[in-house]
Amino acid sequence: MVQSRKVRTGRLAAVGLSAVLVLSACAESQRGQNDQGAGDATAKAGGTMTFATEGAPKLFDPFFATDGATFRTSQQIFEGLVEFKPGTAEVEAGLAEKWESTPDGKQWTFTLRKGAKFHDGTEFNADAACYNFNRWYNQKGAGQSPAVTGYWQDNFGGFSDGAKPSLFKSCTVKDPQTAVVELTSYTSKFPDILGLPSFAMQSPTAMKQHNADNVVQQGDSFVYPAYGQEHPSGTGPFKFSKYDKANGTVELVRNEDYWGTKALLDKLILRAIPDETARKQALQSGDVQGYDLPSPADWDQLKKDGHKLLIRPAFNVMYLGIGQKNNAKLRDLKVRQAIAHAIDREGLIKQQYPEGAKVAENLYPDTVSGWTADVQKYEYNPEKAKTLLAEAGASNLEVTFYWPTEVTRPYMPNPRDIFGFIRGNLEAIGMKLNVVSKPWNGGYLEDVDQAKADVFLLGWNGDYNTPDNFIGNFFSDPNNRFATGSATWGAQLSAEIKAADAEPDTNKRKAMYEALNKKLKAEYLPAIPVAHSPPALVTSAKVSGLVPSPLTDERFHTVSLG
Amino acid sequence: MLRYTVRRLLQLVLVVVALSLLLFAWLRSLPGGPVSALLGERATPALRAQLTAELGLDQPIFVQYFKFLGRALSGDFGVSTGVQPGDSAMEIFLQRFPATLELSVLAILIAVAVGIPLGYLAARRRGGVLDNLSVVGSLIGVAVPVFFLAFVLKQVFAVELGWFPTTGRQEGGLDATRVTGFFVLDGLITREWDAAWDAVKHLILPAIALSSIPFSVIFRITRASVLDVLDEDFVRTAESKGLTTPVIRRRHVLRNAMLPVVTTIGLQTGALLAGAVLTEKVFAFPGIGQALAIGFERRDYPVLLLLILCAAGVFVLVNLAVDLSYAVIDPRIRSGSGGGR
Amino acid sequence: MTARTDKIDKLAQHTARSDAGVSLAAAAWRRLRRNPVFLLGAAIVVAFVVLALLAPLLAPHDPAEPMLGDQVVRARNEIPPSQPGHPLGGDQVGRDLLSRLLVGAQQTLLVGVLATLIGLAGGLVLGTLAGALSGWVDTVVMRVVDVMLSIPGLLLAVSIGSLFAQPNQYTVILAVAIVQIPVFARLLRGSMLAQRHSDHVLAARALGVRERAIVFRHMLPNSLGPVIVQATLVLAIAIIEAAGLSFLGLGNPDDRLPEWGQMLGQAQNVIDSHPELAFWPAGCIVVVALGFTLVGESLREALDPKSRR
Secondary structure (H helix, E strand, O other), X not given: OHHHHHHHXXXXXXXXXXXHHHHHHHHHHHHHHHHHHHHHHHOOOOOEXXXXXXXXXXXXXXXXXXXXXXXXXXXHHOEEOEEEOOOOOOEEEOOEEEEEEOOOOXXXXXXXXXXXXXXXXXXXXXXXXXXXXXXXXXXXXXXXXXXXXXHHHXXXXXXXXXXXXXOEEEEEEEEOOEEEEEEOOOOOOOOHHHHOHHHEEXXXXXXXXXXXXXXXXXXXXXEOOHHHHHOOOOOOOEEEXXXXXXXXXXXXXXXXXXXXXXXXXXXXXXXXOOOHHHHHHHHHOOOOOEEEOOOHHHHHHHHHOOOEEEEOOOOEEEEEEEOOOOOHHHHOHHHHHXXXXXXXXXXXXXXXXXXXXXXXOOOOOOOOOOOOOOOOOOOOOHHHHHHHHHHOOOOOOEEEXXXXXXXXXXXXXXXXXXXXXXXXXXXXXXXXXXXXXXXHHHHHHHHHHOOOOOEEEEEEEOOOOOHHHHHHHHHOOOOOOOOHHHOOOHXXXXXXXXXXXXXXXXXXXXXXXXXXXXXXXHHHOOEEEEEEOOOEEEEOOOEEOOOOOOOOOOOOOOOEEO | OHHHHHHHHHHHHHHHHHHHHXXXXXXXXXXXXXXXXXHHHHOOHHHHHHHHHHOOOOOOHHHHHHHHHHHHHOOOOOEOOOOOOOOEHHHHHHHHHHHHHHHHHHHHHHHHHHHHXXXXXXXXXXXXXXXXXXHHHHHHHHHOOHHHHHHHHHHHHHHHOOOOXXXXXXXXXXXXOOOOOOXXXXXXXXXXXXXXXXXXXXXXXXXXXXXXHHHHHHHHHHHHHHHHHHHOHHHHHHXXXXXXXXXXXXXXXXXXXXHHHHHHHHHOHHHHHHHHHHHHHHOOOOOHHHHHHHHHHHOOHHHHHHHHHHHHHHHHHHHHHHHHHHHHHOHHHHOOOOOOO | OOHHHHHHHHHHHHHHOOOOHHHHHHHHHHHHHOOHHHHHHHHHHHHHHHHHHHHHHHOOOOOOOEOOOOOOOHXXXXXXXXXXXXXXXXXXXXXXXXXXXXXXXXXXXXXXXXXXHHHHHXXXXXXXXXXXXXXXXXXXXXXXXXXXXXXXXXXXXXXXXXXXXXXXXXXXXXXXXXXXXXXXXXXXXXXXXXXXXXXXXXXXXXXXXXXXXXXXXXXXXXXXXXXXXXXXXXXXXXXXXXXXXHHOOOOOOOOOOOOXXXXXXXXXHHXXXXXXXXXXXXXXXXXXXXXXXXXXXXXXXXXXXXXXX
């Protein structure tokens, strides 16, 4: 294949414009020199790696960010009190060496690592840790917008002004190496949430010097202070060097004073290439040494071409949502069960999902506590589906089916084809579909969030390893995109989810989530879990040491070229 | 002459203001919006309502427009929500405009360098093999979708042959100094030759793709106007006077044929801007076109508004310059009777 | 107003220079018959139209259904190769490529023709209003037209394309068509304006023919020459711009009835492993756009009084 392509393109080049050939001949000689220059980079340590990402970071202060591009960068610069073990969603020691809590789970004592230093030279200690907690808690004005501090509000709730209840109560310095965090109630999410990129430790000195909290709402957007734009200062293995906005490249350099094993690379350049095909071609031509989120359709080709494909464990779920608001027929459990039986999930996954993708039986992956195989499975059975519809008196069921355009998500590599498959399944049991397709940001999310859809395609990428991050997010507020509030069982579901999250006893909590998962499948069925799909990243053959993370939290300090 | 210019400039202001109102109302009536782009899957109806109110998107459009107009008069065109969130729209324009300008200038240079000589030669040997081939070639140049041409060029010369980089404006690790924002110019000013050369290499493929339509047009206009001039009496007279062919070519034919060609070049700015949206997407080239494409995808109102306004403004200004050059040559236009008005 | 519009106006004046519309057409036809460029273009156009109209009969398979059942694995890029009964193999989703190309011809023709007709109709209304009524109607209409002309075509199409809540085949057509309205409007107005003082209009007026009759019986028919030329060129432009919209993700999301631009847009990301999926629709677009352009350009040349020398 490769051979024949070379021949073909050779011919193409031969008939190409002569001007191009002259220019490119010059370019070729230049390229040869560059390759020699890069020759030193093949040593084990040292060298520059360019990695292509989907988008440019919004800023470098992860507390004010919700976008993957910012986190991709900030995770190289910053560290949290707790961290996720490379390649898993399990918590391990970070800047805190250990921690313990009182039995009620409301008071947490963190023993901090000695010798960690921020990039501005100041020391990391309990004062710095509490400074960070207080900074998060004391946001005012624009700092309280869900677009700015979304992760805080999702996980900790409100702020010190008390307008909304907050999970956080206080942080006290016991001694320089010990910080005590008090919470207002127990949650299963703590301390895992402290491993989220947003809650990484930042240098109090640098933040004060560069006005880190001075985020302002201007017109219809937000302006961020100099700290987050140019002076991020963390404890991580890489230091921020510069952001060349006109070129879309972020440059990070090795932190020589890192407390742990120092980074192997001299420099890490993160380059924004929004177009997926363009990222692939940049790798193929050697312009970059790796990129994020290759399309599953390219996986085999990339491997064949000798690149390293790193498949992340699937930490997401794709589901078919069933709205409870507009279509009374859908409030009948039998009808929802009929839809579940109608969908050939095995076939869909074989045809449309990459290798490693699995049929989803729960609304979250099996690495998360409370997952159980003992749920009602709804095997593919169109005949049974038709019978169920007939029993419910809904043989001529007509529904509005929403699917998104202008988007690919890790859990949904190709919405058009996935939709096409499911449409075929549903029409086969005699359902009539009113298809609505809208651009992801151009009305799809808006309509779906307002529960305008009867059935719709959506999913979730996990942030951290607790059930609440998945089902809590979906259903704990009964006014959600499934409109479970309109169903007789909606309030009960919300209450059950909140109760499970608040249960401090690990074993009891697990049992509660297992029971919840069974009910979600057998009794509630507000959504049919369809697939867990592993996203990937890819590097050139000479790159080693990159560990794919289910949380897309890859660290580059272990990476080397050659 | 002065009055004509002033009148046209006033018209320009009117066009831009009218356009801004149209665009503003238009963009904000698009379904979806920055709220979706900012919140993604995390959105809940409650969060959505809160953010919509915070951004002032729940107010009537005319209220929003007057607020915008008030800020715009003081030079504040709003802050990006999607392309580079947190940066002002003006900053994004100033950063990306040099990129697109560099690209367009090189594209025009290529179109001129190939189109004019080819057009001249084709006209001299009218009906010959070169003439027929290049006429058909120029028509194919219009018929090939720009983005497909860009794709093929990139696949062949960047991916397969590796002669050019595939994406972007410059390698990341070059440590180039930024002075003007024009990467090639910066490299020359600071004598960082490698940086300048690297920037040029990044420009060549997208510029060739972008030049396809201007090339076709320039070629055809050159050919047509050389044919016209060759037919004029003064060339025949010159020939009959016994002047040698090279002299006739230089003194009479080329100079007289160039006028329509020069104006045509100005006319190509519109095609270039439209082509840049497609070409920059293919080459992930961080210019105006890429910002527009991302802006539409993420519904970044302030950036879209400013970029489209500026694109239209530049387009109208270039046209004005072209018209003024007409007016200098042809006094009839100055009185306002020309151009069908 | 601008030099760009000047180009449109020039085309508008071509017919106006001759009051004898019929003999002009006859003379043009005589020249065209012997013009190889025109004949080539016409041959392409005729072949395309015939294929497009007969597509449902010619297409060997259903363009919407996988040719080998559900065997194709989209996620692994396993595209069915050429085989008996499927000379071109399958597309990304395993549908018969030849059938899709044939049905695609029909859809592409539909996009081109409808976009041109809508653009023409809109332009006809605006241009006739402006050209016939002059005065403040003319001023207002032409101001709007000039504002529209001041945005580069594709940008305008993209803006219109993203205005629709639910993009489909017809929103694409509409987006491409609206961009052409000001072009046609200006063309018609210019052409009618040029005739306002021509002999046959003055004569008709002197004979007491009513103004409306003058506009519809004399001025409009005589303006059609350049409009037809422009329409031919617009057909090509519409097909190419529809492809551009698809590439930018603003095309018709439903691909059961394929259109070439949509096929090309969707094939972009497999171009290195399966270039044929992009080259087939791209080649078809190029040939057809070339055909219409050749016809349009030779028509323009034939109608141009200069070339009559």
